Amino acid sequence: MNSRHWLSAALASLFVSACTLLPAEAQQKIGNSRYYAGDEYTAPEPGSAVSTHSHASYNKAANSSTIVNNNASNLTSASLTDDCDACNDACDVCDPCADPGMWFVEAEGLLWWRKSRALPPLVTTSLPNTLQANAGVLGLDSTRILFGNDNYEDNPQAGGRIWFGRWLGPEQQVGIAGSFFALGQDDVGYRSPAQTQNDILAMPYLNSATSMPDALLVNFPGVTQNGRINISSQNDILGADVYLRKLICADSCFRVDAIGGYQFSRVDDSLSINANYDDVAGIPNSNFDVTDIFDVHNEFHGGSVGFLAYVDRGPWTVKMLGKCGVGNMHQTATINGFTTNTPVAGTSDTTLGGLYTQPTNIGTYENDELVFIPEAKINFGYRLTNNWTFSAGYSFIYWSEIVTAGQVFDNRVNPTQIPGPIVGPATPAPPTFLGTNDYWVQGLNFSAEFVY
Numbered sequence: 001m002n003s004r005h006w007l008s009a010a011l012a013s014l015f016v017s018a019c020t021l022l023p024a025e026a027q028q029k030i031g032n033s034r035y036y037a038g039d040e041y042t043a044p045e046p047g048s049a050v051s052t053h054s055h056a057s058y059n060k061a062a063n064s065s066t067i068v069n070n071n072a073s074n075l076t077s078a079s080l081t082d083d084c085d086a087c088n089d090a091c092d093v094c095d096p097c098a099d100p101g102m103w104f105v106e107a108e109g110l111l112w113w114r115k116s117r118a119l120p121p122l123v124t125t126s127l128p129n130t131l132q133a134n135a136g137v138l139g140l141d142s143t144r145i146l147f148g149n150d151n152y153e154d155n156p157q158a159g160g161r162i163w164f165g166r167w168l169g170p171e172q173q174v175g176i177a178g179s180f181f182a183l184g185q186d187d188v189g190y191r192s193p194a195q196t197q198n199d200i201l202a203m204p205y206l207n208s209a210t211s212m213p214d215a216l217l218v219n220f221p222g223v224t225q226n227g228r229i230n231i232s233s234q235n236d237i238l239g240a241d242v243y244l245r246k247l248i249c250a251d252s253c254f255r256v257d258a259i260g261g262y263q264f265s266r267v268d269d270s271l272s273i274n275a276n277y278d279d280v281a282g283i284p285n286s287n288f289d290v291t292d293i294f295d296v297h298n299e300f301h302g303g304s305v306g307f308l309a310y311v312d313r314g315p316w317t318v319k320m321l322g323k324c325g326v327g328n329m330h331q332t333a334t335i336n337g338f339t340t341n342t343p344v345a346g347t348s349d350t351t352l353g354g355l356y357t358q359p360t361n362i363g364t365y366e367n368d369e370l371v372f373i374p375e376a377k378i379n380f381g382y383r384l385t386n387n388w389t390f391s392a393g394y395s396f397i398y399w400s401e402i403v404t405a406g407q408v409f410d411n412r413v414n415p416t417q418i419p420g421p422i423v424g425p426a427t428p429a430p431p432t433f434l435g436t437n438d439y440w441v442q443g444l445n446f447s448a449e450f451v452y
Contacts, residue, residue, distance in 0.1 A: 105162070112442060115440045121148040176242070191230045218276075264299075270405050273354070294334075295334040304324060330367075337362060377393065390449075
């Protein structure tokens with residue numbers, strides 16, 4: 001078996017085994033009338049006003065004609081009728097006359113925030129009349145950072161999630177379910193040309209051949225002109241799971257299920273940097289197009305265990321989810337770059353490597369980490385009909401370790417390797433995956449649930 005999946009299989013097996021070891025009385029407790037069909041209620045002797053019902057919200061003792069509602073007040077069977085309205089009046093807390101369904105589907109609209117992502121200094125400028133050797137160089141009083149050197153996050157993003165499942169028997173003791181969610185793309189960046197030919201626009205780096213701060217001059221009077229820099233940092237998140245749910249305990253107004261199964265999630269992060277400028281000092285004059293690309297994928301496969309809890313108070317409901325995934329996070333970082341040189345009178349020539357991507361770090365790199373993914377959710381709802389419930393609430397998902405594009409970025413550049421041979425340190429260096437951090441998303445849910 002693939003090493004990424006053995007843990008999820010082990011956890012799922014452990015969950016199923018644990019369910020079979022639950023005390024018999026815990027496995028046989030009846031549940032909420034909306035989620036559990038229960039045993040058929042047998043009518044008392046002829047002459048009584050109550051007939052047969054199939055509603056799990058009655059707690060029935062063997063051979064007893066007494067019905068106990070959730071408020072612990074005792075009602076004789078003769079005090080109820082077969083009419084559901086009268087039934088609800090007598091047990092007005094939990095709607096015992098709702099018809100439970102075998103299938104359940106819930107569609108959620110999401111409005112979630114992400115944890116901010118750190119980016120290094122990527123665009124700088126300098127005061128007018130700054131010397132060429134000092135232009136855009138970090139650490140000088142004349143230099144100002146236009147983009148980078150900060151944590152970035154976009155506005156809350158919309159997304160969607162669907163839950164679906166089915167009970168494996170009319171007793172609704174065990175069910176199988178799954179879910180899938182995706183969050184809208186988060187995109188932050190910088191897009192700006194130099195306003196005039198006298199503006200200074202640069203991309204800073206540490207020149208490892210000289211051990212001194214340096215900068216690529218995208219716009220500098222008499223050296224480069226028509227300079228512009230475009231930067232985009234994107235983030236995508238999606239996830240899915242398949243799980244068993246097993247009744248643990250319940251009464252007429254609440255139900256608690258244990259859940260366990262397989263979980264998948266993916267967090268993708270990318271950083272693209274493009275600089276375009278005309279070199280007016282070179283012979284012949286040329287246009288340069290310089291591109292650096294950092295593309296990172298975090299793919300999780302593992303098992304998850306947790307609980308689902310439901311509470312009914314008349315038409316009002318509360319749904320709670322708590323679970324934790326444990327498994328392997330497969331991390332992949334792909335680094336690429338190229339430079340296209342187009343002379344004023346000549347043919348374009350494209351070479352490998354941009355500025356921050358050089359032969360020393362271009363390639364695809366992989367890493368595996370043991371990761372924990374806790375998740376919590378609470379929704380408050382209103383049951384409009386016996387089948388439809390509309391709710392709103394809050395969700396939180398946490399990844400104990402992921403890698404982002406900014407974390408595989410190395411601003412140490414040895415420019416001697418293009419055209420080569422390299423003299424000095426082999427930088428920028430390949431990613432080590434040692435600087436990974438935690439990550440989270442959180443936000444609001446708006447859902448519609450249909451039970452049938």
